[in-house]
Each structure stands twice: as C-alpha cells, then as structure tokens.
Amino acid sequence: TKSVGVVADSGERDAVKAFKLFLHRAETPAVKVLTEGATGGYLVPTELADEFAAEVAKRSIFRQLGARVLRLSHWKMSVPVVAWSNRAEIVAEGGAYTATEPTLSQVVFTLYKLGRLAQVSEELVADSKFSLWEDILSTDFANSFAAAENHYFTVGTGSGQPAGITTLPVSVTTTATAAIAAEEIIKLYYSLDAAFIPQAVWMMNPETAAHLRNLRDGAGNFLWQPGLSGDEPARLLGRPVVLNSDMPKIAAGAKVVVFGDFSWYWIAEGDETLSVQRLDELYAASGTVGFRAWRRLDGHPMLTSAFAVLRMKPS
Numbered sequence: 497t498k499s500v501g502v503v504a505d506s507g508e509r510d511a512v513k514a515f516k517l518f519l520h521r522a523e524t525p526a527v528k529v530l531t532e533g534a535t536g537g538y539l540v541p542t543e544l545a546d547e548f549a550a551e552v553a554k555r556s557i558f559r560q561l562g563a564r565v566l567r568l569s570h571w572k573m574s575v576p577v578v579a580w581s582n583r584a585e586i587v588a589e590g591g592a593y594t595a596t597e598p599t600l601s602q603v604v605f606t607l608y609k610l611g612r613l614a615q616v617s618e619e620l621v622a623d624s625k626f627s628l629w630e631d632i633l634s635t636d637f638a639n640s641f642a643a644a645e646n647h648y649f650t651v652g653t654g655s656g657q658p659a660g661i662t663t664l665p666v667s668v669t670t671t672a673t674a675a676i677a678a679e680e681i682i683k684l685y686y687s688l689d690a691a692f693i694p695q696a697v698w699m700m701n702p703e704t705a706a707h708l709r710n711l712r713d714g715a716g717n718f719l720w721q722p723g724l725s726g727d728e729p730a731r732l733l734g735r736p737v738v739l740n741s742d743m744p745k746i747a748a749g750a751k752v753v754v755f756g757d758f759s760w761y762w763i764a765e766g767d768e769t770l771s772v773q774r775l776d777e778l779y780a781a782s783g784t785v786g787f788r789a790w791r792r793l794d795g796h797p798m799l800t801s802a803f804a805v806l807r808m809k810p811s
Contacts, residue, residue, distance in 0.1 A: 508542055512544060519774065520621055520622065539769070540769065540771070545769040548634055548769070551635070552641050554642075555638060556645045557645075557699075558758060558761055559645075561697060562759040563795070564762045564763070566605070566764045567764075567765055567766075571792070572607070573605050573764070575602065575762070575798075605762075607766045608794055609790055609791075610641060612640040612789050614632075614633060616628065618785060621785045649795045650740055650742040650743055651742055659797065662743075662805075666805050667805050673748040673810070676707060676708065676806070678711040681753070682719075684755055684806045685735075685755060685804075687804045689802070692756060696755055697738050698738065699738045699758075700739065700752060701740065701752065702739045702741060703746065704743065705739055708720060708732065748809065749807065749811065750807065751807045751808075752808055753805070753806035760803070761798070763795045764794045768791070769791060772789045773787070774786070
C-alpha cells in the first residue's frame with residue numbers, strides 16, 4: 497500500500513507535482529516532499545484540496561444555502577450556542593437594569609470519518625498524458641462526499657453520524673397520511689418565528705414538490721409561483737423552494753417539508769481537508785488500482801426556532 501499527500505518543506509507547486517506523479521507511479525523520488533497526515537493517511541496538497549473543497553461546495557445543498565462551517569482541530573468538541581436572547585427594555589434615567597441570562601445550549605460535534613474507494617484501470621493509471629486527478633479522482637471524490645453530506649445533513653440520526661434536519665421537532669402535522677392541504681403549508685409558514693422568514697427557504701423531495709404544485713389558496717390562486725427567469729428559483733408563499741432528493745417522500749409519519757433559515761445548520765470539518773491513499777496490491781488480480789479517500793466532518797441544526805417542520809399524519 498502506497499500513500500500520498502501534502503507539502504512538507506518544499507514549495508506547494510512541488511507538492512502538487514509530486515502528488516500527481518505518485519497517482520500514476522507507485523514509486524517516485526518526488527514523494528519525499530509529501531508529509532503523512534495525522535489520520536494515518538496523507539493529505540492532498542493545499543492547492544488541490546482547496547479546488548476539491550470548492551467542487552464539494554458546489555454540490556452540497558447545505559453549503560449552498562449558507563450553512564456555517566467550523567474548522568475543528570480536535571475530533572470532538574462542545575460548541576455553545578445562544579438559543580435566544582430576551583428583548584432589551586427601556587430603562588428610565590437612573591433606573592435599574594433587569595438582569596437576565598441568555599439562554600444557552602451546547603451541541604457536541606464529533607468528526608465522523610467519511611470514506612470513498614475508487615478503482616481505476618492500470619492502463620489509465622500508467623498513462624502519464626492523462627490527468628488521473630483532474631479527469632477522474634477529483635470529480636468522483638467530490639461527487640461522493642457531497643452526496644454523503646446531502647444525505648447525512650438531511651436524514652442523519654445524530655447517533656454515530658451527523659444530525660440531519662429531520663431530527664428537528666415537528667411544527668405541523670397533516671390531517672391525512674398521504675396528502676398535504678394548502679392550509680397546512682400556510683400554517684407551516686406562519687409557525688416559523690417571523691425573524692427568520694426573510695431568510696427562510698423551503699426544502700422538500702422532488703416528489704413532494706410535484707404534489708404541492710397543484711395546491712391553491714382560498715381564492716383559487718396557486719401557492720407555488722414560478723420564477724420570473726430561468727435562474728430564479730420557484731417560490732412558495734414568496735420564499736424559494738430547494739429540491740433535495742434525500743428528503744423523505746410523502747408517507748405516513750414522514751417529515752416531508754422543512755421551512756427555515758439554513759444558516760443555522762452548522763458543519764464541522766477537521767483540519768485535514770482530504771486524505772488519499774493508493775492501494776496497488778488489493779485489486780491487482782482485476783487489473784485495477786484502488787484509491788481510497790477520506791475526510792472528517794459533522795453537522796447539526798443549531799437553533800430549533802430557525803426551522804419549521806411538516807410531518808405527515810402517522811398511520
């Protein structure tokens with residue numbers, strides 16, 4: 497097993513060159529400029545890691561919605577958060593202040609290890625004219641890790657994995673097990689604290705969106721308004737709709753719609769953006785070379801009042 501990684505004392509460009517050479521050739525003197533990471537693997541050079549992170553961000557629904565990203569230096573950390581603050585009061589001249597403590601809570605972030613193993617044919621690996629990193633591995637890894645984020649940040653249980661938005665408490669429950677009424681969507685909208693509505697978006701599965709497309713208000717107007725231009729999202733009660741295939745579909749007891757301000761979903765990452773390891777012997781019989789990649793992260797909704805959740809009636 498051979499591994500690759502990040503800059504030691506040499507320049508970043510030397511590390512990038514060494515990294516790409518190592519992907520194609522199991523043995524190269526250039527690997528001496530690479531340094532082993534703390535997780536037991538080796539880090540992708542900073543320049544390529546930044547490009548990789550940007551590609552993940554393009555595909556990560558939660559990052560696109562403005563989720564806050566924390567960089568942790570330890571695998572586990574308690575993060576305090578203000579649940580909400582009391583309103584400031586008018587104080588008369590010479591009058592006394594009323595002392596109240598902010599409502600605080602703590603969320604424990606644990607950096608879970610996400611991994612992806614890709615196999616590439618020996619012919620492609622040996623072809624030095626072919627960019628193994630840019631043309632195959634970077635795209636594959638970015639797609640895989642972004643898909644993992646979308647899944648766990650949506651339906652993760654919070655036990656041994658990130659806590660998804662479906663762990664949030666229910667705000668509105670439908671009266672039917674397989675249908676959503678227009679008034680229930682309106683009720684969900686107004687169940688969210690008014691302070692968060694200007695930044696809030698709807699999140700739902702595409703099949704749920706198709707169901708809601710035909711909903712009308714009491715005046716017969718469609719609740720769902722199409723965007724005015726191709727790059728403008730469709731709007732439901734004036735707020736953008738985000739489609740997420742990892743959201744549960746309409747079924748008894750399922751949490752199918754979330755309306756909220758997703759800047760209150762926080763993502764924690766380790767210092768090591770991405771580690772990669774080359775596996776030469778594992779798939780030798782099949783004529784392929786394995787490339788194992790992993791990174792560590794966690795995610796939690798941090799403020800319950802910033803979200804409203806619609807659940808289908810249990811059966």
